[in-house]
Amino acid sequence: MTTARLLACLLALVSLSTVAGSAADNTPAPAPSSAPQPPTKHFLIVLRLVPRLHDEKSWTDADKSAVGQHFKRLQAAVATGQVVLAGRTEEPLAKTFGLVVFSAADEAAAREFMLGDPCVAQGVMTGTLHPYGLALRAK
Known part of the structure; x- marks a missing residue:
């Protein structure tokens, strides 16, 4: 399997696991807490492969392992x-990029989440962090 196909399969599985997880989750929501909860902040990470990985032949086992850990x-x-x-765009490796929308308490926690990503930490991908306003969300 090519590296591009491996990445596409991995990201497709993220989407499927999200759908399957929400469909299979029949547990009741916990009772609301009387303590005020801080508002959830959302962030967006844009992930791009480092240039040396734009050619599939350049991928090492360590690079592929980092993607699996990611x-x-x-x-x-x-x-x-x-x-x-x-998820990620379905384009050639030189053009593709991934997006992760997530919640964190603040920008410092969001940056820590991004820098803790195995692909970012191991130099397989670069990540840029952006505050993100989540306006609409499917249920």
Whole structure:
């Protein structure tokens, strides 16, 4: 399987796990807390492959492993409700980019989440963080 197909499959699985998780989740919502909760802030990470990985032949096993760890981390964050959406464009490696919309307490926590991504930490992808106003959301 080519690296581009591997990435596309991994990100498609994120989408499927989100749909399957929401369909299978029949647990009742917890009772509302009387303590005021801080407003949820949303952020957007734009992920891009580093230039050396624009050619599939340049991918090492370590690069592929980082993508697998990245995917597992996103799956876990979807399961907890932190990640709202994750995916990538379906373009050649030199043009593609990924998006992650997620919640965090503040910009420092959001930056920590981004920098803790295995692909960012291991130099497979670069990430740019943006505050994000989530206006509409599917239920």
